[in-house]
Amino acid sequence: MLLGAAVLAIGQVHQHGLTWSGLFDDLYANFGSELVGMAMVILLIDRFAARREDERVRRQLVRELASTDRGLTTRAALELEAKGWLTDGTLQGAQLSGANLSGVRLERAQLSDAALAGATMASCNLSGARLTRANLADANLDRANLEMADLAGAALPQATLTDADAGLANFVHADLSGAKLAGTDLTGANLTGSDLCGTDLTRAVLTRTILTAVRWDAHTRWPTGFEPAVTDSPDEE
Structure with missing residues (x-):
């Protein structure tokens, strides 16, 4: 100079x-x-x-959300929500298998293709969340809020959704084989083409539930007094 x-x-x-x-x-x-x-x-x-700092924090919060420590996952979810990262695609394809998300608020979260196998999500708020093609095998979703959630193509074999609220949820072509949906509210939900082989639906609310072309078998347990429509497709053993 x-x-x-x-x-x-x-x-x-x-x-x-x-x-x-x-x-x-x-x-x-x-x-x-x-x-x-x-x-x-x-x-x-x-x-x-x-x-660069935002990206570092983003990756750190996703790692924390995969924790088995409920306090850590709760804080991570709150931070992700505050920054708008629950709904912007940050969690698409996230590796969250085995995470403890009990009671965590994930309303409208974008979790398409996420790995949530074996996750503990009891009483989790997933209303309006997008979980298309997500892997929820063996996940615990007891009493979870899945109202208006999109689970099209999701894998939920052996998952437990006892007493969950899944009103108006989308389960089109979802794998619910062996899942426990006892007492689950499926009012207005769409289960078209879903796999219900071995699924426990005792006490489930199936008012206006769409069951077109679902697969079920002799091990499927329906609510007392409920008879599947003739258009539904039982699997022959």
């Missing part, structure tokens, strides 16, 4: 003679443009650093 100032001064003297006003005008214009350039560089560096 000093060298630049000296060169500028020599040029000014050579062209206009030694006039302090002209010299200061040129120096002011030159330094002003340099300061603007420096400010822009600093701003870009700050933004890059902020993005």
